Amino acid sequence: MSIHAKIVDDFVANGVGFITTVPCKQLAGVIDEVEARPEIHHVPSNKEDEGMGLCAGSYMGGKRAAIIMQNTAIGVTINTLATLIQYYRMPLPMLISYRGELREPVACQVEMAVHTKALLAQLNIPTYHFHNQSDVNEFDMILKYTFMCNKPVAILTDANFWGGYGDQ
Amino acid sequence: MIRSEILKEIAPILRDQLVVCNIGIPSQELHAIDDQPTNFYMLGTMGLASSIGLGLAMAQPKPVIAIDGDGSVLTNLCTLPTIANNVTDNYILLIIDNGSYGSTGDQPTYAGKKTSLAKVAEACGCDNVVECRDVDTGRVLQEALDSKKMTVIVCKCDSGNATMPVITMDPVVIRDRFMKAVQA
Numbered sequence: 001m002s003i004h005a006k007i008v009d010d011f012v013a014n015g016v017g018f019i020t021t022v023p024c025k026q027l028a029g030v031i032d033e034v035e036a037r038p039e040i041h042h043v044p045s046n047k048e049d050e051g052m053g054l055c056a057g058s059y060m061g062g063k064r065a066a067i068i069m070q071n072t073a074i075g076v077t078i079n080t081l082a083t084l085i086q087y088y089r090m091p092l093p094m095l096i097s098y099r100g101e102l103r104e105p106v107a108c109q110v111e112m113a114v115h116t117k118a119l120l121a122q123l124n125i126p127t128y129h130f131h132n133q134s135d136v137n138e139f140d141m142i143l144k145y146t147f148m149c150n151k152p153v154a155i156l157t158d159a160n161f162w163g164g165y166g167d168q
Numbered sequence: 169m170i171r172s173e174i175l176k177e178i179a180p181i182l183r184d185q186l187v188v189c190n191i192g193i194p195s196q197e198l199h200a201i202d203d204q205p206t207n208f209y210m211l212g213t214m215g216l217a218s219s220i221g222l223g224l225a226m227a228q229p230k231p232v233i234a235i236d237g238d239g240s241v242l243t244n245l246c247t248l249p250t251i252a253n254n255v256t257d258n259y260i261l262l263i264i265d266n267g268s269y270g271s272t273g274d275q276p277t278y279a280g281k282k283t284s285l286a287k288v289a290e291a292c293g294c295d296n297v298v299e300c301r302d303v304d305t306g307r308v309l310q311e312a313l314d315s316k317k318m319t320v321i322v323c324k325c326d327s328g329n330a331t332m333p334v335i336t337m338d339p340v341v342i343r344d345r346f347m348k349a350v351q352a
Contacts (some may be wrong), residue, residue, distance in 0.1 A: 008209045017227075018223070018226070018227060026321055041226060043226070043250065043254055044244075045248075045250060046246035046247075046249060046250060047244075047282065049213075049244070049248050050216070050217070050219045050244055050246055050247055050250065051219075051220075052216070053213070053215075053216035053217075053218075053219025053220045053222075053223065053244075053247075054220070054222060054223035054226075054250075055225060056216075056219075056220050056224060057188070057219065057220040057221060057222060057223025057224035057225070057226075057227065058223040058224070058226060058227040059223075059226040059229075060208065060220075060223075060343065060346060060347050060350060061224040061225075061226070061227025062227055062228055062347075062351060063226075063227035063228070065223070066332075070243060079212070079213060080216065082212075083211070083213045084210075084212060084213040084220075087211065087212060088340060088341045088342070088343040089339075089340050089343070090343070104211050113204065135314065143268050144295065151283025
């Protein structure tokens with residue numbers, strides 16, 4: 001089974017019925033898989049804070065929600081994470097493309113990568129880093145953990161996890 | 169009319185609906201005029217009332233009215249293409265357009281100058297966009313509810329705020345009672 005199918009299977013098995021996405025080249029496969037699944041209402045967002053608003057509404061409407069985005073979005077969404085998702089205590093799995101890590105070809109991506117874990121730590125957001133493909137086996141447990149504790153949870157997925165992207 | 173006068177007038181319509189209300193003075197005014205478990209008050213996160221309302225409308229069948237402001241819509245302008253392209257017929261976006269950032273000292277917004285939010289919404293692809301005068305808001309809102317079609321209402325009104333107390337309810341309480349009202 002592809003890691004894309006495994007990830008989306010786990011979303012479905014954990015009752016996630018709404019996913020919003022802001023694309024990244026590394027995330028193209030999993031976004032295609034989300035779009036293809038009838039169990040999931042997929043709504044592309046223009047910006048990640050907008051997407052978190054959609055997720056908050058979906059959750060309050062009784063449908064578990066998740067967001068798929070790039071790590072640069074942490075810079076966009078800090079206020080939304082603090083004053084909406086955390087303040088109202090809502091669960092939000094964030095599947096994040098961790099650009100600027102090993103096997104990254106674009107130098108500018110490193111500039112946000114060096115801040116990513118520090119920002120998530122500052123926000124007290126539980127953070128997991130998928131580096132090898134076998135790490136995906138923890139995804140189901142991470143989703144259960146997220147909906148147990150009603151917090152935003154970050155799953156950082158680097159280029160090595162996705163099988164390399166534009167290797168140097 | 170100023171926003172609080174409009175909210176007073178439409179309170180009997182809002183009372184029976186799920187309402188997501190914009191941050192700051194709009195939520196304070198609605199809370200003071202007619203607090204209901206079916207009201208979700210935003211205490212932070214300027215700009216996301218329309219997005220929260222759309223997510224809520226997509227997740228369940230009851231009508232949802234998102235009360236937003238012109239300044240907040242300008243902050244999250246990318247919400248309008250998302251709304252337009254994800255038609256959700258139990259969703260109404262009511263933009264109280266007083267041409268100012270009311271909660272921060274009534275500084276003018278571009279919506280009070282050359283920018284027409286109704287035209288922006290139409291250009292984004294929204295099918296049912298109604299610009300109305302303040303005095304017509306109740307009628308237009310009721311017509312939108314009765315139409316069962318996703319509608320964006322831009323209500324042009326005067327700048328100004330009523331002095332209302334800050335909402336001290338805990339955010340988790342606001343969220344919990346709102347979710348129970350959604351499920352009721």
